[in-house]
Amino acid sequence: MRSISFVLNYLLPVAYLAVVVVYYRIFFHKQKELEQKTTIILSSLLVVHFFEISIRHLALNTIPLSNAFDSLSFLGFSILVVYLIIELTIKNKGTGLFILSFAFVTIFISAFNHQWQKETNALLSSPTFAIHASLTLIGYTALALSAIFAVLYIMQNRNMKSRRFGIIYDQLPAINYLERMSIRSVAIGIILLGVGILLGHWQAAKILDSYWPLDVKVIVSDIIWVVYLITYIFARLLKWRGRWMAYLAVSGFILLVAGSLAVVLLSESFHKFY
Template sequence: MSFLSQLLSYLLPILYLAVLFVYYRIYFKNERKYEDKTKIILLALLIVHGIEIVLRQLFLKAMPLSSAFDALSFLGFSILLVYYIIENTFENRASGFFILLVAFSPVLVSAFQHDWQAEHNPLLSNPTFTIHASLNIIGYTALAISAIYALLYLIQYRNIKKKRFNKIFDQLPPLAYLENMSKRSVLIGIVLMGIGILLGHLQTQKAFGQFFYSDPKVIITDLIWMAYFVVYLAAKFRNWSARIMAYLSIAGFIVLMVGMALVLTLGRSFHEFY
Protein backbone atom coordinates (compact mmCIF):
# COMPACT_ATOMS: atom_id res chain seq x y z
CA MET A 1 0.00 0.00 0.00
CA SER A 2 2.85 2.37 0.86
CA PHE A 3 4.56 1.71 -2.49
CA LEU A 4 1.37 2.33 -4.50
CA SER A 5 0.63 5.51 -2.55
CA GLN A 6 4.17 6.81 -3.11
CA LEU A 7 4.00 5.92 -6.80
CA LEU A 8 0.73 7.82 -7.23
CA SER A 9 2.17 10.79 -5.33
CA TYR A 10 5.06 11.01 -7.77
CA LEU A 11 2.79 10.51 -10.80
CA LEU A 12 0.25 13.18 -9.83
CA PRO A 13 2.29 16.23 -10.97
CA ILE A 14 2.85 14.54 -14.35
CA LEU A 15 -0.87 13.82 -14.71
CA TYR A 16 -1.82 17.37 -13.70
CA LEU A 17 0.72 18.74 -16.18
CA ALA A 18 -0.75 16.56 -18.95
CA VAL A 19 -4.26 17.85 -18.23
CA LEU A 20 -2.93 21.41 -18.07
CA PHE A 21 -1.40 20.89 -21.52
CA VAL A 22 -4.81 19.83 -22.89
CA TYR A 23 -6.37 23.04 -21.60
CA TYR A 24 -3.44 25.03 -22.98
CA ARG A 25 -4.20 23.62 -26.43
CA ILE A 26 -7.88 24.49 -26.03
CA TYR A 27 -7.32 28.04 -24.80
CA PHE A 28 -4.24 29.26 -26.68
CA LYS A 29 -4.34 27.08 -29.79
CA ASN A 30 -8.13 27.01 -30.12
CA GLU A 31 -8.12 23.23 -30.66
CA ARG A 32 -11.79 22.39 -30.09
CA LYS A 33 -11.29 18.67 -30.69
CA TYR A 34 -10.27 18.29 -27.03
CA GLU A 35 -13.36 19.98 -25.58
CA ASP A 36 -15.61 16.93 -25.59
CA LYS A 37 -12.93 14.93 -23.75
CA THR A 38 -12.30 17.25 -20.80
CA LYS A 39 -15.08 15.84 -18.59
CA ILE A 40 -13.68 12.31 -18.64
CA ILE A 41 -10.10 13.60 -18.34
CA LEU A 42 -10.92 15.68 -15.24
CA LEU A 43 -12.97 12.86 -13.72
CA ALA A 44 -10.12 10.39 -14.24
CA LEU A 45 -7.65 12.77 -12.60
CA LEU A 46 -10.04 13.31 -9.68
CA ILE A 47 -10.35 9.55 -9.19
CA VAL A 48 -6.58 8.98 -9.29
CA HIS A 49 -5.90 11.81 -6.85
CA GLY A 50 -8.75 10.62 -4.62
CA ILE A 51 -7.31 7.10 -4.54
CA GLU A 52 -3.90 8.52 -3.58
CA ILE A 53 -5.49 10.46 -0.71
CA VAL A 54 -7.41 7.40 0.54
CA LEU A 55 -4.33 5.16 0.36
CA ARG A 56 -2.30 7.69 2.36
CA GLN A 57 -5.09 7.92 4.92
CA LEU A 58 -5.21 4.13 5.28
CA PHE A 59 -1.42 3.90 5.56
CA LEU A 60 -1.00 6.79 8.02
CA LYS A 61 -4.21 5.92 9.89
CA ALA A 62 -5.07 9.61 9.86
CA MET A 63 -6.51 12.21 7.55
CA PRO A 64 -4.05 13.26 4.81
CA LEU A 65 -3.79 16.79 6.24
CA SER A 66 -1.43 16.11 9.12
CA SER A 67 1.51 17.86 7.45
CA ALA A 68 1.86 21.05 5.43
CA PHE A 69 2.69 19.08 2.28
CA ASP A 70 -0.33 16.79 2.71
CA ALA A 71 -2.46 19.92 3.02
CA LEU A 72 -0.95 21.29 -0.21
CA SER A 73 -1.80 18.09 -2.06
CA PHE A 74 -5.37 18.19 -0.75
CA LEU A 75 -5.57 21.85 -1.78
CA GLY A 76 -4.73 20.88 -5.35
CA PHE A 77 -7.40 18.17 -5.22
CA SER A 78 -9.94 20.68 -3.86
CA ILE A 79 -9.25 23.16 -6.67
CA LEU A 80 -9.68 20.39 -9.23
CA LEU A 81 -12.94 19.24 -7.61
CA VAL A 82 -14.51 22.71 -7.48
CA TYR A 83 -13.45 23.46 -11.05
CA TYR A 84 -14.90 20.12 -12.22
CA ILE A 85 -18.26 21.12 -10.72
CA ILE A 86 -18.12 24.58 -12.30
CA GLU A 87 -17.17 23.31 -15.76
CA ASN A 88 -19.90 20.68 -15.75
CA THR A 89 -22.45 23.25 -14.58
CA PHE A 90 -21.73 25.91 -17.20
CA GLU A 91 -20.21 23.80 -20.01
CA ASN A 92 -17.45 26.36 -20.49
CA ARG A 93 -13.75 25.43 -20.48
CA ALA A 94 -12.19 28.80 -21.22
CA SER A 95 -11.08 29.40 -17.63
CA GLY A 96 -9.74 25.88 -17.17
CA PHE A 97 -6.11 26.66 -17.98
CA PHE A 98 -5.87 29.39 -15.33
CA ILE A 99 -7.63 27.39 -12.58
CA LEU A 100 -5.70 24.18 -13.27
CA LEU A 101 -2.42 26.09 -13.33
CA VAL A 102 -3.21 27.13 -9.75
CA ALA A 103 -4.05 23.50 -8.87
CA PHE A 104 -0.83 22.17 -10.40
CA SER A 105 1.46 24.31 -8.23
CA PRO A 106 0.64 22.85 -4.76
CA VAL A 107 0.53 19.31 -6.17
CA LEU A 108 4.02 19.75 -7.63
CA VAL A 109 5.41 21.19 -4.39
CA SER A 110 3.92 18.43 -2.23
CA ALA A 111 4.70 15.42 -4.44
CA PHE A 112 8.28 14.85 -3.29
CA GLN A 113 7.94 16.15 0.26
CA HIS A 114 5.49 13.71 1.86
CA ASP A 115 6.19 12.25 5.29
CA TRP A 116 5.53 8.50 5.44
CA GLN A 117 5.62 8.17 9.23
CA ALA A 118 2.37 6.98 10.78
CA GLU A 119 0.40 9.70 12.59
CA HIS A 120 -0.10 9.35 16.36
CA ASN A 121 -2.36 12.33 17.03
CA PRO A 122 -5.77 10.77 17.91
CA LEU A 123 -7.67 13.89 16.78
CA LEU A 124 -6.37 13.45 13.24
CA SER A 125 -7.69 9.89 13.23
CA ASN A 126 -11.22 10.98 14.09
CA PRO A 127 -13.59 10.58 11.08
CA THR A 128 -15.74 13.58 12.09
CA PHE A 129 -12.70 15.81 12.36
CA THR A 130 -11.45 14.51 9.00
CA ILE A 131 -14.72 15.46 7.29
CA HIS A 132 -14.81 18.81 9.13
CA ALA A 133 -11.29 19.77 8.01
CA SER A 134 -11.77 18.48 4.46
CA LEU A 135 -15.03 20.37 3.91
CA ASN A 136 -13.51 23.58 5.26
CA ILE A 137 -10.52 23.32 2.94
CA ILE A 138 -12.74 22.65 -0.08
CA GLY A 139 -14.94 25.56 1.03
CA TYR A 140 -11.93 27.90 1.30
CA THR A 141 -10.86 26.70 -2.14
CA ALA A 142 -14.26 27.52 -3.63
CA LEU A 143 -14.06 31.05 -2.20
CA ALA A 144 -10.57 31.43 -3.69
CA ILE A 145 -11.83 30.28 -7.10
CA SER A 146 -14.71 32.74 -6.80
CA ALA A 147 -12.16 35.52 -6.29
CA ILE A 148 -10.23 34.35 -9.37
CA TYR A 149 -13.39 34.44 -11.49
CA ALA A 150 -14.22 37.86 -10.05
CA LEU A 151 -10.76 39.13 -11.02
CA LEU A 152 -11.13 37.72 -14.54
CA TYR A 153 -14.56 39.40 -14.72
CA LEU A 154 -13.10 42.81 -13.84
CA ILE A 155 -10.24 42.37 -16.34
CA GLN A 156 -12.65 41.38 -19.09
CA TYR A 157 -15.06 44.19 -18.17
CA ARG A 158 -12.29 46.78 -18.39
CA ASN A 159 -11.01 45.38 -21.69
CA ILE A 160 -14.49 45.52 -23.21
CA LYS A 161 -15.16 49.02 -21.88
CA LYS A 162 -11.89 50.34 -23.31
CA LYS A 163 -12.24 48.21 -26.46
CA ARG A 164 -8.86 46.71 -25.68
CA PHE A 165 -8.38 43.08 -26.65
CA ASN A 166 -5.39 40.76 -26.59
CA LYS A 167 -4.70 37.12 -27.28
CA ILE A 168 -4.56 36.03 -23.64
CA PHE A 169 -7.89 37.44 -22.46
CA ASP A 170 -9.77 37.36 -25.76
CA GLN A 171 -10.70 33.70 -25.17
CA LEU A 172 -12.13 34.23 -21.68
CA PRO A 173 -15.79 33.34 -21.08
CA PRO A 174 -18.40 36.10 -21.57
CA LEU A 175 -19.02 38.42 -18.63
CA ALA A 176 -22.29 36.70 -17.74
CA TYR A 177 -20.50 33.34 -17.48
CA LEU A 178 -17.73 34.75 -15.29
CA GLU A 179 -20.31 36.41 -13.03
CA ASN A 180 -22.30 33.19 -12.60
CA MET A 181 -19.16 31.09 -12.13
CA SER A 182 -18.03 33.39 -9.34
CA LYS A 183 -21.45 33.30 -7.67
CA ARG A 184 -21.69 29.52 -7.93
CA SER A 185 -18.22 29.14 -6.41
CA VAL A 186 -19.23 31.36 -3.49
CA LEU A 187 -22.37 29.27 -2.95
CA ILE A 188 -20.32 26.05 -2.95
CA GLY A 189 -17.93 27.61 -0.44
CA ILE A 190 -20.71 28.81 1.86
CA VAL A 191 -22.51 25.44 1.87
CA LEU A 192 -19.41 23.28 2.40
CA MET A 193 -17.88 25.59 5.00
CA GLY A 194 -21.22 25.77 6.80
CA ILE A 195 -21.38 21.98 7.11
CA GLY A 196 -17.70 21.80 8.04
CA ILE A 197 -18.06 24.49 10.72
CA LEU A 198 -21.11 22.75 12.21
CA LEU A 199 -19.21 19.45 12.41
CA GLY A 200 -16.30 21.29 14.03
CA HIS A 201 -18.56 22.75 16.72
CA LEU A 202 -20.12 19.33 17.35
CA GLN A 203 -16.61 17.92 17.72
CA THR A 204 -15.61 20.59 20.25
CA GLN A 205 -18.84 19.94 22.15
CA LYS A 206 -17.85 16.30 22.42
CA ALA A 207 -14.18 16.94 23.20
CA PHE A 208 -14.36 20.03 25.43
CA GLY A 209 -17.97 20.10 26.59
CA GLN A 210 -18.87 23.39 24.89
CA PHE A 211 -20.35 24.12 21.46
CA PHE A 212 -18.52 27.45 20.98
CA TYR A 213 -14.83 27.25 21.79
CA SER A 214 -12.72 30.38 22.33
CA ASP A 215 -10.09 29.56 19.71
CA PRO A 216 -8.70 32.17 17.26
CA LYS A 217 -9.18 30.00 14.17
CA VAL A 218 -12.71 29.05 15.20
CA ILE A 219 -13.72 32.66 15.84
CA ILE A 220 -12.18 33.98 12.60
CA THR A 221 -13.68 31.16 10.52
CA ASP A 222 -17.15 31.64 12.02
CA LEU A 223 -17.10 35.41 11.48
CA ILE A 224 -15.88 35.14 7.89
CA TRP A 225 -18.48 32.48 7.05
CA MET A 226 -21.24 34.67 8.52
CA ALA A 227 -19.99 37.67 6.51
CA TYR A 228 -20.01 35.69 3.25
CA PHE A 229 -23.47 34.30 4.04
CA VAL A 230 -24.98 37.72 4.83
CA VAL A 231 -23.41 39.41 1.79
CA TYR A 232 -24.54 36.57 -0.50
CA LEU A 233 -28.14 36.88 0.71
CA ALA A 234 -28.04 40.68 0.48
CA ALA A 235 -26.70 40.54 -3.07
CA LYS A 236 -29.32 38.00 -4.09
CA PHE A 237 -32.31 39.93 -2.75
CA ARG A 238 -31.05 43.45 -3.51
CA ASN A 239 -29.83 42.58 -7.02
CA TRP A 240 -26.40 44.12 -6.60
CA SER A 241 -24.48 44.61 -9.82
CA ALA A 242 -21.96 42.05 -11.02
CA ARG A 243 -19.11 44.55 -10.61
CA ILE A 244 -19.98 45.17 -6.96
CA MET A 245 -20.13 41.42 -6.36
CA ALA A 246 -16.77 40.96 -8.06
CA TYR A 247 -15.12 43.58 -5.84
CA LEU A 248 -16.76 42.07 -2.74
CA SER A 249 -15.60 38.57 -3.68
CA ILE A 250 -11.99 39.71 -4.05
CA ALA A 251 -12.14 41.85 -0.90
CA GLY A 252 -13.72 39.01 1.07
CA PHE A 253 -11.00 36.58 0.12
CA ILE A 254 -8.27 39.10 0.97
CA VAL A 255 -9.86 39.58 4.41
CA LEU A 256 -10.02 35.80 4.79
CA MET A 257 -6.32 35.40 4.00
CA VAL A 258 -5.26 38.31 6.22
CA GLY A 259 -7.36 36.99 9.10
CA MET A 260 -5.88 33.51 8.86
CA ALA A 261 -2.35 34.90 8.53
CA LEU A 262 -2.82 36.94 11.72
CA VAL A 263 -4.12 33.90 13.57
CA LEU A 264 -1.18 31.78 12.44
CA THR A 265 1.42 34.38 13.38
CA LEU A 266 -0.04 35.99 16.50
CA GLY A 267 -2.18 33.38 18.19
CA ARG A 268 -2.06 29.78 19.33
CA SER A 269 -4.76 27.28 18.43
CA PHE A 270 -5.65 23.68 19.20
CA HIS A 271 -5.76 23.32 15.39
CA GLU A 272 -1.95 23.41 15.23
CA PHE A 273 -0.66 20.05 13.98
CA TYR A 274 2.60 20.92 12.21
Protein backbone atom coordinates in the same frame (compact mmCIF):
# COMPACT_ATOMS: atom_id res chain seq x y z
CA MET B 1 2.93 0.52 -0.51
CA ARG B 2 4.78 3.36 1.14
CA SER B 3 7.21 3.62 -1.77
CA ILE B 4 4.35 3.64 -4.32
CA SER B 5 2.72 6.39 -2.30
CA PHE B 6 6.02 8.29 -2.21
CA VAL B 7 6.45 8.09 -6.02
CA LEU B 8 2.83 9.01 -6.71
CA ASN B 9 3.06 11.97 -4.37
CA TYR B 10 5.81 13.52 -6.48
CA LEU B 11 4.29 12.45 -9.78
CA LEU B 12 1.03 14.20 -8.98
CA PRO B 13 2.28 17.83 -9.28
CA VAL B 14 3.98 16.84 -12.54
CA ALA B 15 0.67 15.47 -13.84
CA TYR B 16 -1.19 18.62 -12.75
CA LEU B 17 1.46 20.77 -14.41
CA ALA B 18 1.10 18.77 -17.63
CA VAL B 19 -2.65 19.38 -17.56
CA VAL B 20 -2.06 23.11 -16.98
CA VAL B 21 0.25 23.09 -20.04
CA VAL B 22 -2.52 21.41 -22.06
CA TYR B 23 -4.94 24.19 -21.03
CA TYR B 24 -2.30 26.82 -21.75
CA ARG B 25 -1.98 25.46 -25.29
CA ILE B 26 -5.76 25.41 -25.69
CA PHE B 27 -6.08 28.97 -24.39
CA PHE B 28 -3.21 30.65 -26.22
CA HIS B 29 -2.59 28.38 -29.20
CA LYS B 30 -6.21 27.32 -29.84
CA GLN B 31 -5.37 23.65 -30.31
CA LYS B 32 -8.70 22.09 -31.18
CA GLU B 33 -7.28 18.54 -31.17
CA LEU B 34 -6.40 19.02 -27.49
CA GLU B 35 -9.78 20.59 -26.74
CA GLN B 36 -11.44 17.36 -27.81
CA LYS B 37 -9.37 15.34 -25.35
CA THR B 38 -9.78 17.33 -22.14
CA THR B 39 -12.54 15.17 -20.63
CA ILE B 40 -10.40 12.04 -20.84
CA ILE B 41 -7.32 13.92 -19.59
CA LEU B 42 -9.16 15.36 -16.58
CA SER B 43 -10.87 12.06 -15.77
CA SER B 44 -7.51 10.25 -15.87
CA LEU B 45 -5.96 12.83 -13.56
CA LEU B 46 -8.91 12.44 -11.22
CA VAL B 47 -8.40 8.67 -11.05
CA VAL B 48 -4.64 9.07 -10.45
CA HIS B 49 -5.21 11.61 -7.69
CA PHE B 50 -7.86 9.47 -6.03
CA PHE B 51 -5.47 6.53 -6.17
CA GLU B 52 -2.69 8.67 -4.66
CA ILE B 53 -4.87 9.81 -1.76
CA SER B 54 -6.08 6.25 -1.08
CA ILE B 55 -2.57 4.73 -1.21
CA ARG B 56 -1.10 7.44 1.04
CA HIS B 57 -3.70 6.95 3.72
CA LEU B 58 -3.52 3.19 3.51
CA ALA B 59 0.27 3.36 3.78
CA LEU B 60 0.19 5.73 6.74
CA ASN B 61 -2.90 4.14 8.25
CA THR B 62 -4.60 7.53 8.67
CA ILE B 63 -7.78 9.15 7.49
CA PRO B 64 -7.59 11.97 4.91
CA LEU B 65 -7.41 15.65 5.94
CA SER B 66 -5.28 15.00 9.00
CA ASN B 67 -3.01 18.00 8.49
CA ALA B 68 -2.79 21.25 6.52
CA PHE B 69 -0.85 19.78 3.60
CA ASP B 70 -3.08 16.74 3.46
CA SER B 71 -5.97 19.15 3.24
CA LEU B 72 -4.29 21.13 0.48
CA SER B 73 -4.04 17.98 -1.60
CA PHE B 74 -7.73 17.30 -0.98
CA LEU B 75 -8.47 20.93 -1.89
CA GLY B 76 -6.74 20.47 -5.27
CA PHE B 77 -8.72 17.26 -5.79
CA SER B 78 -12.01 19.05 -5.01
CA ILE B 79 -11.15 21.87 -7.45
CA LEU B 80 -10.47 19.28 -10.14
CA VAL B 81 -13.84 17.58 -9.54
CA VAL B 82 -15.74 20.88 -9.57
CA TYR B 83 -13.93 22.09 -12.69
CA LEU B 84 -14.65 18.86 -14.55
CA ILE B 85 -18.35 19.27 -13.77
CA ILE B 86 -18.26 22.91 -14.92
CA GLU B 87 -16.53 22.03 -18.17
CA LEU B 88 -18.97 19.25 -18.94
CA THR B 89 -21.87 21.56 -18.18
CA ILE B 90 -20.99 24.71 -20.14
CA LYS B 91 -18.66 23.22 -22.79
CA ASN B 92 -16.24 26.12 -22.42
CA LYS B 93 -12.59 25.45 -21.67
CA GLY B 94 -11.53 29.06 -21.28
CA THR B 95 -11.61 29.03 -17.47
CA GLY B 96 -9.58 25.80 -17.19
CA LEU B 97 -6.15 27.45 -17.34
CA PHE B 98 -6.96 29.65 -14.35
CA ILE B 99 -8.84 27.19 -12.17
CA LEU B 100 -6.44 24.29 -12.77
CA SER B 101 -3.39 26.50 -12.19
CA PHE B 102 -4.80 27.19 -8.74
CA ALA B 103 -5.27 23.44 -8.21
CA PHE B 104 -1.67 22.85 -9.33
CA VAL B 105 -0.34 25.34 -6.74
CA THR B 106 -2.19 23.53 -3.94
CA ILE B 107 -0.88 20.13 -5.09
CA PHE B 108 2.66 21.43 -5.51
CA ILE B 109 2.79 22.90 -1.99
CA SER B 110 1.16 19.80 -0.56
CA ALA B 111 3.50 17.31 -2.29
CA PHE B 112 6.67 18.86 -0.95
CA ASN B 113 5.43 19.25 2.60
CA HIS B 114 3.91 15.90 3.50
CA GLN B 115 5.16 14.69 6.88
CA TRP B 116 5.00 10.94 6.16
CA GLN B 117 4.18 10.19 9.78
CA LYS B 118 1.59 7.86 11.16
CA GLU B 119 -1.35 9.69 12.68
CA THR B 120 -1.93 9.16 16.40
CA ASN B 121 -4.37 11.90 17.41
CA ALA B 122 -7.59 10.36 18.76
CA LEU B 123 -9.63 13.36 17.66
CA LEU B 124 -9.06 12.41 14.04
CA SER B 125 -10.70 9.04 14.41
CA SER B 126 -14.09 10.71 14.99
CA PRO B 127 -16.39 10.56 11.93
CA THR B 128 -17.72 14.03 12.79
CA PHE B 129 -14.21 15.36 12.29
CA ALA B 130 -14.08 14.00 8.77
CA ILE B 131 -17.43 15.67 7.94
CA HIS B 132 -16.32 18.92 9.62
CA ALA B 133 -13.02 18.97 7.73
CA SER B 134 -14.54 17.94 4.38
CA LEU B 135 -17.30 20.54 4.50
CA THR B 136 -14.86 23.25 5.54
CA LEU B 137 -12.51 22.36 2.73
CA ILE B 138 -15.23 22.18 0.10
CA GLY B 139 -16.44 25.55 1.43
CA TYR B 140 -12.94 26.97 0.92
CA THR B 141 -12.85 25.45 -2.56
CA ALA B 142 -16.12 27.18 -3.44
CA LEU B 143 -14.84 30.52 -2.15
CA ALA B 144 -11.59 30.08 -4.11
CA LEU B 145 -13.57 29.30 -7.27
CA SER B 146 -15.78 32.31 -6.63
CA ALA B 147 -12.67 34.52 -6.50
CA ILE B 148 -11.30 33.00 -9.73
CA PHE B 149 -14.63 33.52 -11.52
CA ALA B 150 -14.75 37.07 -10.18
CA VAL B 151 -11.27 37.84 -11.54
CA LEU B 152 -12.24 36.38 -14.92
CA TYR B 153 -15.45 38.44 -14.84
CA ILE B 154 -13.42 41.61 -14.23
CA MET B 155 -11.07 40.72 -17.12
CA GLN B 156 -13.89 39.92 -19.54
CA ASN B 157 -15.93 42.95 -18.49
CA ARG B 158 -12.89 45.15 -19.16
CA ASN B 159 -12.44 43.51 -22.57
CA MET B 160 -16.08 44.13 -23.45
CA LYS B 161 -16.01 47.74 -22.27
CA SER B 162 -12.76 48.68 -23.97
CA ARG B 163 -13.34 46.58 -27.13
CA ARG B 164 -10.28 44.43 -26.64
CA PHE B 165 -11.28 41.52 -28.82
CA GLY B 166 -8.12 39.52 -28.25
CA ILE B 167 -7.44 35.97 -27.19
CA ILE B 168 -8.79 36.38 -23.64
CA TYR B 169 -12.05 37.78 -25.00
CA ASP B 170 -12.26 34.84 -27.40
CA GLN B 171 -11.60 32.14 -24.84
CA LEU B 172 -13.49 33.27 -21.76
CA PRO B 173 -17.20 32.55 -21.45
CA ALA B 174 -19.95 35.21 -21.30
CA ILE B 175 -19.77 37.75 -18.51
CA ASN B 176 -23.21 36.91 -17.11
CA TYR B 177 -22.10 33.29 -16.75
CA LEU B 178 -18.90 34.29 -14.93
CA GLU B 179 -20.91 36.59 -12.66
CA ARG B 180 -23.50 33.91 -11.90
CA MET B 181 -20.83 31.31 -11.15
CA SER B 182 -18.99 33.68 -8.84
CA ILE B 183 -22.12 34.60 -6.87
CA ARG B 184 -23.32 31.00 -6.67
CA SER B 185 -19.91 29.79 -5.52
CA VAL B 186 -19.84 32.40 -2.73
CA ALA B 187 -23.27 31.29 -1.56
CA ILE B 188 -22.29 27.61 -1.62
CA GLY B 189 -18.99 28.42 0.11
CA ILE B 190 -20.68 30.38 2.90
CA ILE B 191 -23.24 27.63 3.53
CA LEU B 192 -20.74 24.74 3.53
CA LEU B 193 -18.14 26.63 5.52
CA GLY B 194 -20.86 27.64 7.98
CA VAL B 195 -22.03 24.06 8.50
CA GLY B 196 -18.40 22.89 8.75
CA ILE B 197 -17.61 25.53 11.38
CA LEU B 198 -20.77 24.68 13.36
CA LEU B 199 -19.80 21.01 13.36
CA GLY B 200 -16.36 22.04 14.54
CA HIS B 201 -17.85 23.95 17.46
CA TRP B 202 -20.09 21.02 18.32
CA GLN B 203 -17.11 18.70 18.31
CA ALA B 204 -15.11 21.14 20.44
CA ALA B 205 -17.91 21.13 23.00
CA LYS B 206 -17.74 17.34 23.16
CA ILE B 207 -13.97 17.09 23.42
CA LEU B 208 -12.86 20.35 25.00
CA ASP B 209 -16.04 21.13 27.00
CA SER B 210 -16.41 24.50 25.29
CA TYR B 211 -18.28 25.60 22.19
CA TRP B 212 -15.84 28.45 21.68
CA PRO B 213 -12.38 27.33 22.68
CA LEU B 214 -9.90 30.20 22.83
CA ASP B 215 -7.99 29.09 19.80
CA VAL B 216 -6.68 31.57 17.27
CA LYS B 217 -7.64 29.42 14.26
CA VAL B 218 -11.20 29.03 15.48
CA ILE B 219 -11.54 32.75 16.19
CA VAL B 220 -10.10 33.86 12.84
CA SER B 221 -12.22 31.33 10.92
CA ASP B 222 -15.38 32.47 12.71
CA ILE B 223 -14.62 36.15 12.09
CA ILE B 224 -13.88 35.61 8.40
CA TRP B 225 -17.04 33.56 7.96
CA VAL B 226 -19.20 36.19 9.71
CA VAL B 227 -17.66 38.97 7.59
CA TYR B 228 -18.34 36.94 4.44
CA LEU B 229 -21.94 36.24 5.48
CA ILE B 230 -22.81 39.81 6.47
CA THR B 231 -21.22 41.32 3.36
CA TYR B 232 -22.96 38.82 1.13
CA ILE B 233 -26.38 39.48 2.72
CA PHE B 234 -25.87 43.24 2.42
CA ALA B 235 -24.72 42.97 -1.18
CA ARG B 236 -27.79 40.90 -2.07
CA LEU B 237 -30.16 43.23 -0.20
CA LEU B 238 -28.66 46.27 -1.90
CA LYS B 239 -28.81 44.35 -5.19
CA TRP B 240 -25.14 44.86 -5.94
CA ARG B 241 -23.97 43.11 -9.04
CA GLY B 242 -21.40 43.09 -11.75
CA ARG B 243 -18.06 44.74 -11.11
CA TRP B 244 -18.65 45.55 -7.42
CA MET B 245 -19.81 42.07 -6.57
CA ALA B 246 -16.69 40.70 -8.30
CA TYR B 247 -14.40 43.03 -6.35
CA LEU B 248 -16.14 41.87 -3.18
CA ALA B 249 -15.60 38.19 -3.96
CA VAL B 250 -11.91 38.76 -4.65
CA SER B 251 -11.41 40.91 -1.51
CA GLY B 252 -13.20 38.28 0.60
CA PHE B 253 -10.92 35.55 -0.66
CA ILE B 254 -7.77 37.62 -0.13
CA LEU B 255 -8.94 38.18 3.45
CA LEU B 256 -9.53 34.44 3.85
CA VAL B 257 -6.09 33.48 2.51
CA ALA B 258 -4.31 36.18 4.52
CA GLY B 259 -6.14 35.14 7.71
CA SER B 260 -5.43 31.44 7.19
CA LEU B 261 -1.77 32.06 6.39
CA ALA B 262 -1.35 34.26 9.45
CA VAL B 263 -2.87 31.57 11.64
CA VAL B 264 -0.74 28.78 10.14
CA LEU B 265 2.52 30.70 10.21
CA LEU B 266 2.28 32.92 13.25
CA SER B 267 0.39 31.05 15.91
CA GLU B 268 0.01 27.75 17.70
CA SER B 269 -3.37 26.08 17.41
CA PHE B 270 -4.87 22.85 18.66
CA HIS B 271 -5.78 22.38 14.96
CA LYS B 272 -2.33 20.93 14.36
CA PHE B 273 -2.20 17.16 14.20
CA TYR B 274 1.34 16.41 13.17
